[in-house]
Amino acid sequence: MKSSTVSPKKSVQSYDYLDRIVGILRKYALIVALIILIIVAAFIEPRFISFQNIRNVLNQVSVIGILACGMTFVIITGCIDLSVGSVISITGIVVIKMVKRFGDFPGIIMALMLGALFGFLIGLVMARINGRLGESFMVTYGAQTALAGLAMIVSGGLFLMSDTFGFFSRIGKGANPIVIFLALILICQVFIKRTTFGRNIYFLGANPEAAKLSGINIGRYRVLIFTLSGAIAALAGIVLPSRVAAANPTAGVGYELDAIAAVVVGGISMSGGSGTFLNTLMGVIVIGVLGNALNIMNVTSYPQMIIKGIVIAAAVSLDMWNRSISEGKEILKNA
Amino acid sequence: MNETTLEMVHISKTFVGGVKALQDVTFRVEKGSVHGLVGENGAGKSTLMKILDGVYRPDEGTIRIDGEPVVMGNTRDAAAAGISLIFQELNLVPTLSAVENAFLGRLTTDRFGFVKWKEQRRKFVSFLDGLDFALDVDVPVGRLSIAEKQMVEIAKALLIDSKILVMDEPTATLTSNEIDKLFNIIRNLERHGITVIYISHRLEEIFQICQKVTVLRDGRVIDTTDVSDTSRTEIIEKMVGRKIDVEFPPRDYSPGDAVLEVKDLFTPGFLRDISFSLRKGEILGISGLVGSGRTEVARAIFGADKVEKGTMSINGRNVKFHSTVLAKHNSLGLVPEDRKEEGLAVDFNVSRNISVTNLSKVVSGKIFLNRRKEQSIAEHYVKELGIKTPSIFQKVQNLSGGNQQKVVLSKWLHADADILILDEPTRGIDVGAKFEIYVLMNELVKRGKSIIMISSELPEIFALSDRILVMHEGRLKGCVDKDKATPEILMEMAIG
Numbered sequence: 001m002k003s004s005t006v007s008p009k010k011s012v013q014s015y016d017y018l019d020r021i022v023g024i025l026r027k028y029a030l031i032v033a034l035i036i037l038i039i040v041a042a043f044i045e046p047r048f049i050s051f052q053n054i055r056n057v058l059n060q061v062s063v064i065g066i067l068a069c070g071m072t073f074v075i076i077t078g079c080i081d082l083s084v085g086s087v088i089s090i091t092g093i094v095v096i097k098m099v100k101r102f103g104d105f106p107g108i109i110m111a112l113m114l115g116a117l118f119g120f121l122i123g124l125v126m127a128r129i130n131g132r133l134g135e136s137f138m139v140t141y142g143a144q145t146a147l148a149g150l151a152m153i154v155s156g157g158l159f160l161m162s163d164t165f166g167f168f169s170r171i172g173k174g175a176n177p178i179v180i181f182l183a184l185i186l187i188c189q190v191f192i193k194r195t196t197f198g199r200n201i202y203f204l205g206a207n208p209e210a211a212k213l214s215g216i217n218i219g220r221y222r223v224l225i226f227t228l229s230g231a232i233a234a235l236a237g238i239v240l241p242s243r244v245a246a247a248n249p250t251a252g253v254g255y256e257l258d259a260i261a262a263v264v265v266g267g268i269s270m271s272g273g274s275g276t277f278l279n280t281l282m283g284v285i286v287i288g289v290l291g292n293a294l295n296i297m298n299v300t301s302y303p304q305m306i307i308k309g310i311v312i313a314a315a316v317s318l319d320m321w322n323r324s325i326s327e328g329k330e331i332l333k334n335a
Numbered sequence: 336m337n338e339t340t341l342e343m344v345h346i347s348k349t350f351v352g353g354v355k356a357l358q359d360v361t362f363r364v365e366k367g368s369v370h371g372l373v374g375e376n377g378a379g380k381s382t383l384m385k386i387l388d389g390v391y392r393p394d395e396g397t398i399r400i401d402g403e404p405v406v407m408g409n410t411r412d413a414a415a416a417g418i419s420l421i422f423q424e425l426n427l428v429p430t431l432s433a434v435e436n437a438f439l440g441r442l443t444t445d446r447f448g449f450v451k452w453k454e455q456r457r458k459f460v461s462f463l464d465g466l467d468f469a470l471d472v473d474v475p476v477g478r479l480s481i482a483e484k485q486m487v488e489i490a491k492a493l494l495i496d497s498k499i500l501v502m503d504e505p506t507a508t509l510t511s512n513e514i515d516k517l518f519n520i521i522r523n524l525e526r527h528g529i530t531v532i533y534i535s536h537r538l539e540e541i542f543q544i545c546q547k548v549t550v551l552r553d554g555r556v557i558d559t560t561d562v563s564d565t566s567r568t569e570i571i572e573k574m575v576g577r578k579i580d581v582e583f584p585p586r587d588y589s590p591g592d593a594v595l596e597v598k599d600l601f602t603p604g605f606l607r608d609i610s611f612s613l614r615k616g617e618i619l620g621i622s623g624l625v626g627s628g629r630t631e632v633a634r635a636i637f638g639a640d641k642v643e644k645g646t647m648s649i650n651g652r653n654v655k656f657h658s659t660v661l662a663k664h665n666s667l668g669l670v671p672e673d674r675k676e677e678g679l680a681v682d683f684n685v686s687r688n689i690s691v692t693n694l695s696k697v698v699s700g701k702i703f704l705n706r707r708k709e710q711s712i713a714e715h716y717v718k719e720l721g722i723k724t725p726s727i728f729q730k731v732q733n734l735s736g737g738n739q740q741k742v743v744l745s746k747w748l749h750a751d752a753d754i755l756i757l758d759e760p761t762r763g764i765d766v767g768a769k770f771e772i773y774v775l776m777n778e779l780v781k782r783g784k785s786i787i788m789i790s791s792e793l794p795e796i797f798a799l800s801d802r803i804l805v806m807h808e809g810r811l812k813g814c815v816d817k818d819k820a821t822p823e824i825l826m827e828m829a830i831g
Contacts, residue, residue: 194703194704195702195703195704196694196695196698196702196704197702198704199687199690199691199694199704200691200694202680202683202687203680203683203687203691206680206682206683207676207677207679207680207681209676209677210676210677210678210679210680211680211691212639212659213637213639213659213669213671213677213678214659214663214691214692214746215659215660215662215663215664215692215750216659216660216691217658217660273680273682273683274682
């Protein structure tokens with residue numbers, strides 16, 4: 001928001017100036033906090049800023065990061081997708097089984113298609129009922145539960161080991177997950193910012209009724225978004241078992257919430273219509289760095305959970321606070 | 336009864352950024368009177384009332400009630416001083432009954448902590464009787480008519496001993512029957528010594544109900560007079576600060592062949608047997624009471640709602656009422672009644688709101704947006720329609736109602752819509768901007784577009800329409816030619 005450059009009173013002007021600094025701090029509070037965190041951690045343990053450690057952090061968060069990309073699409077349209085954790089579990093099992101049976105590429109394609117199919121079905125339901133955030137919560141929670149059961153049935157409740165050679169086994173090795181994650185961020189960013197699809201996705205998220213009355217096929221976009229989310233979840237479900245060379249039917253439990261947390265911590269509003277994949281990238285990195293820094297500072301895992309929880313709640317509060325302030329300003333301006 | 340009850344003296348208010356919302360405003364209201372407050376959007380009416388209600392604090396000036404200076408630190412202070420604001424969007428919980436709403440937040444309980452419903456209901460009913468309000472107090476408020484909801488709101492305010500009621504555009508969504516009812520209520524309040532400050536864009540109402548009227552312009556009081564000493568044109572001139580020769584631009588009417596024909600349109604449970612046609616270059620007015628099905632006709636034609644049966648043809652070609660996407664491809668465009676909720680994404684800028692209906696015009700390749708094309712198109716419409724905005728990157732939220740409406744119109748011009756359906760195109764828009772919208776509509780039909788205009792404002796219907804359809808309870812009551820139409824005929828048909 002540009003403030004007026006010509007102000008009649010000096011006091012008003014200085015108020016503007018201070019206001020702007022506070023505004024910037026508020027808006028980028030997250031980045032500021034991240035920088036402080038890195039500095040503190042680097043003081044305690046200089047190896048924290050080593051190449052090796054940075055790679056470690058990124059490696060740890062890459063699966064959540066991939067998942068967060070799909071979640072970003074869903075959240076921008078003003079919905080949420082709780083099914084993706086279960087999609088990871090089930091595609092993990094399916095990809096190992098199918099790769100063994102049909103070879104690397106057919107197996108991977110089949111897993112991706114399966115994830116997309118689950119998303120497609122969820123999208124169909126959402127489009128049919130013209131659902132928003134609340135409905136998506138319950139529809140995808142239902143899908144999560146059903147797919148968790150299906151994962152158990154398909155696997156027989158057992159661990160599955162994968163071969164340690166071949167293309168599939170290399171996907172999760174070394175820096176590959178990081179490359180996949182960063183490439184996905186880049187592709188998604190270009191898609192949402194530069195294409196007509198992206199533009200319509202934002203419009204749908206900002207005001208579904210206005211989108212419909214502007215002649216946008218909002219049902220088709222709902223289906224598209226959930227299909228994308230399902231397919232991207234399947235990608236995460238391929239990277240994860242490849243990295244650990246095994247799959248289990250509960251491997252994805254809780255991942256969906258970590259992905260949502262990363263998106264929200266990155267500063268994307270749950271009300272839809274705004275946010276970019278750079279926010280998502282930031283959020284994912286913050287969550288990764290936070291965990292890593294706490295490890296380095298010898299904070300044990302239970303206090304870590306408490307801190308992480310507080311950070312997530314704080315991120316949402318900060319967003320709402322920012323919004324109420326900027327709305328307040330707008331009201332003043334219009335008065 | 337010439338005692339002054341409210342005095343706001345030398346009120347000034349400057350907002351952050353130097354916007355002078357009010358400058359040395361002095362506003363006096365007599366006890367037990369109905370005092371009109373008029374002015375264009377942005378003239379300072381709402382700021383003045385928000386200062387009275389304690390939402391804002393004035394930079395300078397004092398407020399006196401019955402001669403006593405009061406400081407309104409917040410809305411609670413204002414309520415304690417006997418001031419209640421009744422907004423356009425009523426503050427009622429639709430799922431609760433009138434009694435429950437009236438006592439919301441002030442429920443009295445017995446010693447076990449249970450609410451004394453019977454006692455409160457009795458108190459409320461006798462209170463309503465005293466005011467001559469006839470109202471079912473037990474059904475959920477959501478099932479009451481808007482006029483009845485306003486009764487609840489007024490009763491709620493009077494229950495806490497409000498002496499001054501501020502009503503902001505209370506008739507905007509009322510039918511003319513309901514308006515009569517509301518005016519009876521207001522006259523009744525006068526008798527009880529309640530003072531009403533009445534804000535409205537509809538000047539004829541000011542003359543009907545108010546004794547005095549204050550005109551605000553650009554944050555200053557232009558004049559306060561008895562309504563009997565002034566005229567409609569005089570008030571308008573004071574509001575806009577210039578002489579207006581005509582409120583409506585002249586129309587020349589030379590319609591061509593039928594471009595849109597609707598036959599036997601039915602929708603589930605509401606619209607029955609709607610048939611009409613629209614000619615090229617015509618403005619077809621749709622009149623009728625609020626709730627008579629006018630908006631539903633628009634939405635059905637535009638593919639936004641389910642249609643039970645019926646046929647539609649555009650330029651002689653049969654088309655389906657399938658979806659808004661199809662409607663757009665058939666060169667239909669809808670400017671909805673509620674532009675903020677249905678017409679615009681208010682958080683997005685002007686440019687994005689205009690381009691959305693036809694992104695294929697702003698791409699290079701098949702799907703990649705071309706920002707330069709998009710912006711030059713936005714610039715084009717800002718210039719052509721005279722949209723007042725600092726830039727095309729301004730959020731539409733920050734534009735005035737009239738300019739927002741022009742953005743919605745631009746969307747459909749950008750989509751090359753030939754048949755425009757305008758639902759209440761000038762609702763909540765100030766006089767000057769209204770005139771601009773009228774000129775624009777004339778210009779569009781001259782260029783060969785056709786317009787269906789739904790409106791509750793009879794003067795607008797008369798001045799602009801070539802033919803007038805009247806609706807009543809989901810049916811088309813008839814079609815009247817412009818030169819045969821009189822307010823009486825239309826009202827007769829609209830009431831049924």
